[in-house]
Amino acid sequence: MATGTTGPAGGTGTNAPGRARIQARHLRTDRWWLSPAVTVAILSAFIVYSTWRAFANDDYFAEPYVSPFYSPCLASKCDSMPMSANAPLFGDWWGMSPALLILIFPLGFRLTCYYYRKAYYRGFWASPSACAVPEPRGKYTGETRFPLIMQNIHRYFFYFAAVVAVILSWDVLIAFRDEHGAWGHMGLGTLVLLANVLLIWAYTLSCHSCRHIVGGKLKHFSEHPVRYRFWGFVSRLNGRHMELAWASLFSVALADLYVYLVASNAFDDPRFF
Amino acid sequence: MSYKADFRIWRGDVDGGELRDFKVEVNEGEVVLDIIHRLQATQAPDLAVRWNCKAGKCGSCSAEINGRPRLLCMTRMSTFAPEEVVTVTPMRTFPVIRDLVTDVSFNYAKARQVPSFTPPADLKPGEYRMQQVDVERSQEFRKCIECFLCQNTCHVIRDFEDNKAAFSGPRFLMRIAELDMHPLDVADRQKAAQEEHGLGLCNITKCCTDVCPENIHITDNALIPMKERVADRKYDPLVWLGNKIRRRGSGD
Ligand code: SF4
Ligand code: SF4
Ligand code: FES
Numbered sequence: 176m177a178t179g180t181t182g183p184a185g186g187t188g189t190n191a192p193g194r195a196r197i198q199a200r201h202l203r204t205d206r207w208w209l210s211p212a213v214t215v216a217i218l219s220a221f222i223v224y225s226t227w228r229a230f231a232n233d234d235y236f237a238e239p240y241v242s243p244f245y246s247p248c249l250a251s252k253c254d255s256m257p258m259s260a261n262a263p264l265f266g267d268w269w270g271m272s273p274a275l276l277i278l279i280f281p282l283g284f285r286l287t288c289y290y291y292r293k294a295y296y297r298g299f300w301a302s303p304s305a306c307a308v309p310e311p312r313g314k315y316t317g318e319t320r321f322p323l324i325m326q327n328i329h330r331y332f333f334y335f336a337a338v339v340a341v342i343l344s345w346d347v348l349i350a351f352r353d354e355h356g357a358w359g360h361m362g363l364g365t366l367v368l369l370a371n372v373l374l375i376w377a378y379t380l381s382c383h384s385c386r387h388i389v390g391g392k393l394k395h396f397s398e399h400p401v402r403y404r405f406w407g408f409v410s411r412l413n414g415r416h417m418e419l420a421w422a423s424l425f426s427v428a429l430a431d432l433y434v435y436l437v438a439s440n441a442f443d444d445p446r447f448f
Numbered sequence: 449m450s451y452k453a454d455f456r457i458w459r460g461d462v463d464g465g466e467l468r469d470f471k472v473e474v475n476e477g478e479v480v481l482d483i484i485h486r487l488q489a490t491q492a493p494d495l496a497v498r499w500n501c502k503a504g505k506c507g508s509c510s511a512e513i514n515g516r517p518r519l520l521c522m523t524r525m526s527t528f529a530p531e532e533v534v535t536v537t538p539m540r541t542f543p544v545i546r547d548l549v550t551d552v553s554f555n556y557a558k559a560r561q562v563p564s565f566t567p568p569a570d571l572k573p574g575e576y577r578m579q580q581v582d583v584e585r586s587q588e589f590r591k592c593i594e595c596f597l598c599q600n601t602c603h604v605i606r607d608f609e610d611n612k613a614a615f616s617g618p619r620f621l622m623r624i625a626e627l628d629m630h631p632l633d634v635a636d637r638q639k640a641a642q643e644e645h646g647l648g649l650c651n652i653t654k655c656c657t658d659v660c661p662e663n664i665h666i667t668d669n670a671l672i673p674m675k676e677r678v679a680d681r682k683y684d685p686l687v688w689l690g691n692k693i694r695r696r697g698s699g700d
């Protein structure tokens with residue numbers, strides 16, 4: 176930074192030549208740091224929790240509930256989970272936790288999500304922390320170069336996420352059995368998994384790539400009335416994308432925690448019928 | 449209720465300047481522009497400020513109030529506590545002319561770089577009737593009053609002067625999106641958005657949307673849809689393959 180408040184601006188950023196010479200980096204007086212700080216705190220907590228659970232390789236199944244972190248199981252070394260949508264594609268040689276195989280997809284989906292991008296660019300990278308608060312760096316290339324140009328593959332993660340959502344829905348369906356496999360049961364766990372899957376669906380369908388695919392890419396809505404209606408529906412959900420991103424993040428962690436508590440016998444699943 | 453407010457106002461020009469303190473009367477129902485006018489009338493007759501409509505419609509009075517880009521005429525004094533110091537500076541992304549007035553010609557230069565609406569060459573006047581659903585989407589973007597607060601806030605150019613050449617800013621990327629969504633426009637907006645107007649520099653952190661006085665959902669409805677269209681065009685091998693196979697015209 177140049178010195179003094181009266182000389183001509185000759186620096187960088189908001190002090191680039193020609194601009195009003197103001198020494199303060201920014202003049203915001205509100206608590207602009209609160210929202211990025213909360214974002215960092217929550218995302219970090221989630222990362223710690225999910226890393227622990229993903230590597231734990233234990234307590235992810237309590238008949239008839241399966242944790243969303245471990246479904247579907249793509250390795251063959253899983254607990255026996257009757258009726259689950261497991262597909263041992265990776266066979267025996269995969270020695271680590273099977274969660275790691277499947278979590279790549281929801282992780283990639285959220286990592287490249289337009290909302291989470293905003294959240295972590297602001298929270299973790301201060302790019303920018305808040306509006307009109309300058310970035311702490313001298314150069315910026317946005318999403319024009321590797322690796323960030325890879326954010327453009329978000330739509331592929333959307334397709335995978337839709338498949339995962341179908342599988343998690345199946346998991347809810349089979350949670351309407353009791354521990355012996357007889358249908359017509361419902362416990363608190365069923366409701367927990369159901370609430371989670373509804374939020375996962377809402378989050379997945381509210382995705383900007385989904386909005387584009389169902390109709391946003393069209394130039395003539397009037398020639399595609401059905402897609403236009405889908406687009407309208409997804410657009411309404413999309414308006415809540417941020418809220419759904421957080422709600423489904425919490426719900427997926429809670430659903431896993433619930434299964435963990437039941438599977439580790441810390442808690443007995445209350446049965447309704 | 450009337451009270452004396454503490455104002456700090458940037459005074460200066462391209463050769464330098466400083467924040468000066470003023471004590472000035474504030475009355476019920478007033479906006480920041482009223483206070484600036486009172487200052488001109490009572491204490492600082494040569495204070496430069498640009499304004500026209502005082503109704504949030506001309507887009508002239510853009511400035512920064514307590515560090516936040518806003519319209520002077522649409523910021524009510526009731527948003528501040530009576531004891532709060534209100535700091536007013538010119539926009540910090542554009543060259544300053546004097547006091548609160550900046551040179552926004554960057555934006556006009558960028559506007560000129562966007563080719564205008566390009567209908568098919570063989571379309572005769574009156575041959576096409578627009579349906580309401582086809583115009584609706586871009587109607588939102590046409591609410592823009594060209595205040596350039598979004599351009600001013602965007603960190604891509606606010607924090608990095610070097611990017612000004614490569615980046616047209618949210619207002620004009622939105623204009624490109626508007627044209628790309630127009631049923632009759634045949635120009636190649638997608639490649640241009642990415643390669644000539646710097647859409648890839650936007651990291652969708654939404655500050656443009658946050659400050660827009662017309663509440664246009666710039667990021668969600670223009671920039672992100674445009675990024676998706678660019679991905680179709682440049683980064684999605686399957687879409688590329690599909691288009692090659694089907695050889696679809698521009699009919700969708
Ligand atoms: S969303 Fe993009 S264009 Fe808008 S302020 Fe952020 S970086 Fe700039
Ligand atoms: S888009 Fe909004 S903020 Fe940007 S110039 Fe138009 S009215 Fe102003
Ligand atoms: S999941 Fe957030 S934009 Fe696709």
Ligand code: FES
Binds near residue numbers: 499501503510
């Ligand atoms: S004076 Fe016209 S927008 Fe403020």
